Amino acid sequence: MDELVAGKIPEPPSVAAWPNTAAEAAAAAGDGDALELVELFFFAYRDFVGDADRLLENYGFGRAHHRVLHFVNRRPGLTIAALLDILKITKQSLNRVLKQLLEAGFVEARAGVVDRRQRLLYPTPKGATLARDLAALQSARFRTVMDELPPAARGAASKFLFAMIDSGERERVRAHLACAKTAGAAT
Amino acid sequence: MDELVAGKIPEPPSVAAWPNTAAEAAAAAGDGDALELVELFFFAYRDFVGDADRLLENYGFGRAHHRVLHFVNRRPGLTIAALLDILKITKQSLNRVLKQLLEAGFVEARAGVVDRRQRLLYPTPKGATLARDLAALQSARFRTVMDELPPAARGAASKFLFAMIDSGERERVRAHLACAKTAGAAT
DNA sequence: TATTTACGTCAACTATATTGACATAAATCT
């Protein structure tokens, strides 16, 4: 009967009567530059994840699978608890996608040596390949960006992103990066 | 019966036998720095949207509502088609959240003057307030970040984010930002 | 032995998205 909320759609716009412009919102929020950054961040992330999404479709996987595979590949031997802490989702939610990755042979679980209750997660060769392909797509974007940027701005990107992380989380992220790095160096 | 895929969970890890380390993945992908940026971007976005999510809960809204309200507030008089193009979702998907925003009185739709088929979207005063509060939260994060960063790195952030956007989309984004800016300047 | 920990699982539910088909009113073309 009535379409949406407005039955016969109200009267003309009378734009001049509208005081809530972007400039006012920006002024109230502090400054317009920060607002612009908010939108740029949204668009940048949208396109950034788009790359991987297209590849994942070929495997019948989604972003959730990507995140799990990525961190398992990045940090082989990861426990379930550590993964939950990184992803900040519930175990039930993780379990559904993890189960599919295990069944499809992209990830393997092995009992912990020190604590046999733990399930240590490892990528299979197949899983490592997919993880590498996905990572290649996304780091290719970063490399292109770095090439486009003036050299002086290049180092700023990682400093900027790191500063964007909750201060309480930064140490954990730093530890994760370091751990992944030494795991690689040890080979 | 059998838990997950592995019945009685296989044998010990034998870490040394695992060749798929982070370093190898990074090497294959090009370089480790780019991989690190990929992860930093993930963590930064996760925390960035978390701010707004917490505020939205009080209103029973989710991220989808936030995005709609944000762009309507940022660019008053936006048409449905323009919004769909920005969000890159289907009209059915947009309609559900838009309907809720209209019913709850955060957004108003008015018939277009030039083309009465179009529904021009405007924030109500209430909607503008919420949009401003959400934007304030997120731009506050950016302002804090800018304060933490060396002055030389500050300008680099927006250049970096802009470069992260698909090249085919950049002109549209530039136009959107300019439009939002002049909409404000006109008041 | 009792308890805690690390994990798995079933079930019901929510939010956000999709595809496909169809409806309507206004604009535009012939």
Next chain:
DNA sequence: AGATTTATGTCAATATAGTTGACGTAAATA
């Protein structure tokens, strides 16, 4: 004026990713 296209709304079915809550089990620990 009549036919077509455009802008939008709507119904229905489905997928993905997440949630809470309750319960189960094996291994570690007090």
